[in-house]
Amino acid sequence: MASSAAVPFWRAAGMTYITYSNICASLVRTCLKEPYRAEAAAREKVHFAIAKWAEGKPEKPSYFNTMFMYSTYLFVGRFKKLVDRKQLS
Amino acid sequence: MPKLDAAGAVILVTMLMPAGFANRGEGWEDAGLQVALLEDDDVPEKIAVWMLMISSGMSIMPLRNLQLQPSVFPLKAAQSIPAFSCLVMLEKMIIPWTVGIHAGARIDVKKNVIITISSDKGLCGGINSTSVKMSKALYKLTSGPEKETKYVVLGEKGKVQLVRDSKKNIELSITEIQKNPLNYTQVSVLADEILKNVEFDALRIVFNKFHSVVAFVPTVSTILSPEVVEKESEAGGKVGELDSYEIEGGETKAEILQNLAEFQFSCVMFNAVLENACSELGARMSAMDSSSRNAGEMLDRLTLTYNRTRQASITTELTEIISGASALTG
Numbered sequence: 498m499a500s501s502a503a504v505p506f507w508r509a510a511g512m513t514y515i516t517y518s519n520i521c522a523s524l525v526r527t528c529l530k531e532p533y534r535a536e537a538a539a540r541e542k543v544h545f546a547i548a549k550w551a552e553g554k555p556e557k558p559s560y561f562n563t564m565f566m567y568s569t570y571l572f573v574g575r576f577k578k579l580v581d582r583k584q585l586s
Numbered sequence: 587m588p589k590l591d592a593a594g595a596v597i598l599v600t601m602l603m604p605a606g607f608a609n610r611g612e613g614w615e616d617a618g619l620q621v622a623l624l625e626d627d628d629v630p631e632k633i634a635v636w637m638l639m640i641s642s643g644m645s646i647m648p649l650r651n652l653q654l655q656p657s658v659f660p661l662k663a664a665q666s667i668p669a670f671s672c673l674v675m676l677e678k679m680i681i682p683w684t685v686g687i688h689a690g691a692r693i694d695v696k697k698n699v700i701i702t703i704s705s706d707k708g709l710c711g712g713i714n715s716t717s718v719k720m721s722k723a724l725y726k727l728t729s730g731p732e733k734e735t736k737y738v739v740l741g742e743k744g745k746v747q748l749v750r751d752s753k754k755n756i757e758l759s760i761t762e763i764q765k766n767p768l769n770y771t772q773v774s775v776l777a778d779e780i781l782k783n784v785e786f787d788a789l790r791i792v793f794n795k796f797h798s799v800v801a802f803v804p805t806v807s808t809i810l811s812p813e814v815v816e817k818e819s820e821a822g823g824k825v826g827e828l829d830s831y832e833i834e835g836g837e838t839k840a841e842i843l844q845n846l847a848e849f850q851f852s853c854v855m856f857n858a859v860l861e862n863a864c865s866e867l868g869a870r871m872s873a874m875d876s877s878s879r880n881a882g883e884m885l886d887r888l889t890l891t892y893n894r895t896r897q898a899s900i901t902t903e904l905t906e907i908i909s910g911a912s913a914l915t916g
């Protein structure tokens with residue numbers, strides 16, 4: 498049985514390393530002073546639409562944008578809620 | 587000259603930098619590394635070659651020896667991205683590690699996911715078709731008994747072409763990426779989504795690498811999942827050189843490599859998306875340029891024909907009138 502003692506808290510909560518480093522990066526961005534903060538905010542913008550395909554047909558696409566991204570991160574432990582929120586466009 | 591793969595280079599830098607500084611340039615300096623910003627004049631040829639071979643994994647086209655001259659990244663954005671700059675000084679870093687990771691391209695696995703990167707907008711020449719052709723060729727190469735290959739498509743144009751005959755094999759399709767200028771955050775969230783939704787043993791990213799404004803090389807970058815890396819490193823071969831490094835902290839290599847594999851995927855994806863965007867802009871420029879030139883030539887030819895015809899008809903009318911008049915008087 499693999500040891501789970503060494504698993505960091507965020508992996509136990511279901512986050513990937515990418516999610517974790519993004520949250521850290523956005524925290525660092527909010528620590529910046531004014532002129533740099535505006536430039537850094539431009540680097541945080543996210544927008545794309547992702548659609549899952551099943552049996553050769555696309556399902557309704559769900560949109561990702563910056564505000565939505567952070568709202569999902571806030572609910573790290575509660576996976577079901579994450580999945581439900583993804584259904585909102 | 588050993589090939590420095592973005593995958594291996596990124597893994598190296600991850601080890602050296604504090605976690606959480608994934609996106610900021612400061613992290614590199616903290617780790618004691620020097621960031622070399624690329625200036626066009628200063629780039630020695632060797633470094634330019636590193637830069638341009640950044641994500642070369644397997645190339646299906648017959649491998650001509652890529653003799654690259656110092657080439658310029660036209661996009662100002664590309665020049666300031668830390669990922670590009672940092673890979674420059676990694677040339678001096680430990681090579682066997684990167685060679686081990688780089689060799690992932692030729693490894694045969696059961697579950698392949700082909701990520702095709704294309705553009706949303708058209709009028710960009712043939713690059714989307716070449717990406718799709720390469721993905722289809724890769725699909726044929728990686729399919730077989732007990733093997734499974736799926737597509738993840740980025741961009742409208744690629745989706746439209748793949749839907750024509752490979753509808754059943756598409757797993758995810760992603761559009762509207764280019765709405766904001768490209769940044770790492772967007773691509774990493776995208777990579778995260780892909781990781782969450784797709785099971786894979788190996789990810790093959792197909793994109794157009796920017797060679798020069800008129801030349802784009804379709805390339806494939808491979809990311810192996812940690813379990814496969816572990817299996818292959820035990821089996822020996824190039825990836826087996828991973829064993830020469832002691833990995834502390836967990837029972838299996840796969841646990842430790844999980845973070846690195848995810849970060850590697852996100853960075854390689856970022857590189858691929860950027861290169862593809864560069865190629866798209868270059869292709870659009872040359873396509874528009876050649877179509878303007880063709881239209882101009884056609885315009886010139888037609889103007890000449892028009893003038894000649896007009897003059898001929900005037901001459902005919904004149905001769906008729908003159909001959910009629912002379913018939914009356916004469």
